[in-house]
Amino acid sequence: MNPNLRTFSLAAACFALSGTGSAIAGEFSVNPIRIELGASARSGVIAIKNEDKQKLSFQIDGKEWTQDAAGQDQYADTDALIFFPKIMSVEPGATGLIRVGAKAAAVPTEKTYRLFIEEMPGATKKLESSGAQINVLIRFGAPVFIAPLKPQDSLDIESFGLTKGNVTIAAKNTGNRHQVVQGIELKGTDAGGNDVYALTLADRYLLTGSAKTYTTTIPANQCAKITQLSLEFKTDKLSVARKLSVSHVMCP
Structure with missing residues (x-):
């Protein structure tokens, strides 16, 4: 793994405990931090606000999210999740929108995905203390749930x-x-x-x-x-x- 890439893909799960509020990940914020779709809501929007002083670019990717026999998270390529754009740039102080939907909006058992928002390499940041140059990139995974027609909790x-x-x-x-x-x-x-x-x-x-x-x-x-x-x-x-x-x- 690239030592300059910090992975925040699990952060969404922690933030989600407090609901569907916003999460600040480094120089940008994501709101909401999870999307719940279904028969009554076939699409949603995730807003990315650039909190930095320079333009930020992002690559967006969707993965099917499951858990193995030990309960560990597993991710696989999927075409069941629809999202746009796949690459976007956001100016300082501006907000970019990602539109999210699913091919199957009516399912008997919940489908689970993560939408990974990954900061792309851009301008190099300078550390004030030493004057050294460092490029720290952030990856954030927002859960996307496709609700079942008849929810059952057990x-x-x-x-x-x-x-x-x-x-x-x-x-x-x-x-x-x-x-x-x-x-x-x-x-x-x-x-x-x-x-x-x-x-x-x-x-x-x-x-x-x-x-x-x-x-x-x-x-x-x-x-x-x-x-x-x-x-x-x-x-x-x-x-x-x-x-x-x-x-x-x-x-x-």
């Missing part, structure tokens, strides 16, 4: 266990649209019902049909006090809870 906790202080949680999105994970909350209580352990695990998107395994380790001194471990898996659309009785043999 999440299965396939396993929740504790072995030698190691917590393992396996979750699968069994619905037909994505879930934005807002927090995987663990709480341990002692025999008296007092809180003796708390931790929130973070994640991003869990796409439809995808499964992920989350792990963490409870310190031995805290694990020894826990008699019940509670799990609450929160997303932007639902919440699933589980409880686990804990014995000393489950701790280090």
